[in-house]
Amino acid sequence: MTPWGVIKTIIFGGSTLVFFFILWFYNPFKHVEHYEVDEEVKEIIENPWKKVDEKSGKTIADEGRELFIQRCAGCHSLRYDGIYVAPVQADPRWKKVEQAAGRPVYRFGVLYKDRFFVPRDVYEAFAHEVLESFKSSFGQVPPDLSTIYLARGEGYLYRFILNPNEILPGTSMPPVFAGPSAKEETAKVVAYLKSVNTPPPQEQTKRAIMGVAVILYFVIFGALFWRYREVVLRRLGYH
Numbered sequence: 001m002t003p004w005g006v007i008k009t010i011i012f013g014g015s016t017l018v019f020f021f022i023l024w025f026y027n028p029f030k031h032v033e034h035y036e037v038d039e040e041v042k043e044i045i046e047n048p049w050k051k052v053d054e055k056s057g058k059t060i061a062d063e064g065r066e067l068f069i070q071r072c073a074g075c076h077s078l079r080y081d082g083i084y085v086a087p088v089q090a091d092p093r094w095k096k097v098e099q100a101a102g103r104p105v106y107r108f109g110v111l112y113k114d115r116f117f118v119p120r121d122v123y124e125a126f127a128h129e130v131l132e133s134f135k136s137s138f139g140q141v142p143p144d145l146s147t148i149y150l151a152r153g154e155g156y157l158y159r160f161i162l163n164p165n166e167i168l169p170g171t172s173m174p175p176v177f178a179g180p181s182a183k184e185e186t187a188k189v190v191a192y193l194k195s196v197n198t199p200p201p202q203e204q205t206k207r208a209i210m211g212v213a214v215i216l217y218f219v220i221f222g223a224l225f226w227r228y229r230e231v232v233l234r235r236l237g238y239h
């Protein structure tokens with residue numbers, strides 16, 4: 001390579017790196033609020049798949065799901081995990097809709113036969129009156145929380161659920177957990193929301209291995225094709 005070629009490579013390579021660094025890791029133009037999870041409950045959100053009871057195999061996420069059904073499903077659905085607002089869940093006709101229009105939840109390699117994902121339009125048509133009554137009581141329909149973890153992140157969710165008014169002044173969502181166990185229960189619910197949107201550790205390892213395998217495939221076949229190109233060029237009389 002000529003010296004000019006080296007300089008060009010450095011300029012192009014360097015500016016590409018800087019561009020993606022700004023895009024993905026540090027964007028000085030974007031204002032980002034930081035919300036912190038309290039130290040004492042950080043560990044709960046860290047690993048939602050940790051077993052809390054060896055015998056039954058119950059995890060932190062399972063506990064969070066129970067809390068969610070008891071304390072949040074009065075207003076919120078979480079369709080990706082087969083949770084619908086309480087008045088709908090209590091309607092005897094709903095089971096039939098689940099069977100007819102839904103399909104069992106399948107996530108990260110696990111099939112949950114007793115949870116049904118029902119398409120949004122079907123659910124909203126069935127729940128129309130309930131959702132309208134929420135709208136008149138709260139000013140808006142409490143959102144479905146299927147992907148809220150991806151949208152907001154754990155710090156925001158933790159602070160918001162613990163004290164909604166501190167994060168969204170004037171919001172119609174009430175604080176749900178109070179008393180000495182409030183932080184712990186909030187952390188469990190956040191851990192649950194996280195478990196719906198992020199693959200568990202063994203799945204993450206599997207994906208990382210697959211990623212490396214795909215890159216290796218490209219490198220090896222790239223090298224083979226490069227060699228083959230030489231052969232073709234020689235045959236055509238270029239070497």
Ligand code: HEC
Binds near residue numbers: 074138143
């Ligand atoms: C009494 C009804 C009610 C209950 C119970 C309730 N919420 Fe809400 N929630 C709302 C309403 C209404 C909103 C919309 C608030 C807004 O945008 O101002 C909301 C919004 C949210 C949001 C979205 C915040 C955002 O930034 O967009 C999250 C996350 C949330 N709730 C989580 C929960 C969790 C977790 C629970 C259970 C621990 C819960 N909620 C219990 C009514 C409720």
